[in-house]
Amino acid sequence: MTAVYLDWNASSTLRPQAQAAVTAALAVTGNPSSVHAAGRAARRLVEEARERVAALVGAAPGEVVFTSGGTEANMLALSPTMGDTLLVSAIEHPSVIGGGRFAKVDQIPVTSAGELDLAALEARLRGRTRPLVSVMLANNETGAIQPVAQAAAMVHAAGGLIHVDAVQAPGRIACDVKTLGADLMTLSAHKIGGPQGVGALIRRATTNPAPLIIGGGQERGARAGTENVAGIAGFGVAAQVVADAVQNEAERMTVLRDRLETGIRAIEPKAVIFAADVPRLPNTTLYGLAGMKAETAVIAFDLAGIALSSGAACSSGKVAPSHVLAAMGVAPELARSAIRVSLGYLTTPDDIEAFLNAWAKVKESLYKARNKHEIAA
Ligand code: PLP
Secondary structure, eight states, rough: OOOOBBBTOOOOOOOOHHHHHHHHHHHHHHHHTTTTTHHHHHHHHHHHHHHHHHHTTTTTTEEEEESHHHHHHHHHSSOOOSSSEEETTOOOHHHHOTTTOOSOOOOBBOOTTTOOHHHHHHHHHTSSSSEEEEESSSSSTTBOOOOOHHHHHHHHHHTTTEEEETTTTTTTSSHHHHTOSSSSEEEEETTTTSSOEEEEEEEEEEEOOOSSSSSSSSSSEEEEESOOHHHHHHHHHHHHHHHHHHHHHHHHHHHHHHHHHHHHHOOTOOOOOOOTTBBBOEEEEEEEEEOOHHHHHHHHHTTTTEOOOOSSSSGGEEEEEHHHHHTTTTHHHHHHTEEEEEEOTTOHHHHHHHHHHHHHHHHHHHHHHHSSSSSOO
């Protein structure tokens, strides 16, 4: 049985064009910092990729700092040189919610619909002099798109800077640093069909995060260490493919996602789709059914040949319900049942039907297991 992969928010299949770029770059000898021809060839690969990644989000190439991924870019962004206090939304990725290099972090609540509470942000900005605020563009669990441009305007009016974790956005929705008003933006290659272990921090000219890694002065002193040339080359090509394809892919995924959600509800009308009332990524559905245990359901789906996650991949295995659903005020029993289905560029209508067949069986077995008790509404 070929597994149907529906866990694209956790990681995506390497795009063939990116794979070709990685393979070609691995054959290039030379350190990008060396002045000889071999070094210059490696440097060219890095700089071409920098241009492509910058173009994906409307930034200048000089604003791109390559990192080992989204986690490192988030840690780099959350530097105490960027503000005297840190505010982050309550639904951020663990690499942001921990506060990076700030000793103290305050959270901004979200609404029960899964969106940043802008009135709460405004209240929390009052009286601060140089706040750094971190708000993700799209949530990795619910897919809820956050009102980043409005938040940025408020933060700037308060004399602060805003960091935007945009890891889940490119290829799915428009993602432009200037339109969003982002001062710092995090990207990750493996979420857009590039290789794992490479990402970038877009650092606008107004910002100056202190480096996390100090050494040979690479990345204009922002991130030392010989560049991951092959990974960076693959990231650049993936960025270019995604930039060209965003409109078509988003429309195609919306159709698939709508069929998916209609099917989930037709099989079990009591299923709850989280953040369904706010704008969401076209590829993400997080749903739950009170009484179901997400860990058990994920295993049952796996046995049926469907790969998906319970909430965020990084928190799988933990019994505690997702901090995102907790922040939305979802009851713990319902939150513990949350299953995330996320689609990508290879997802087909047949994959959706295969998922729905499996869901019908998973749901059936659940009812059998609890045959004496109706699943709670
Ligand atoms: N930010 C968000 C919103 C994510 O979903 C992830 C990955 O799951 C990351 C950051 C971390 O990115 P990486 O896996 O490249 O470290």
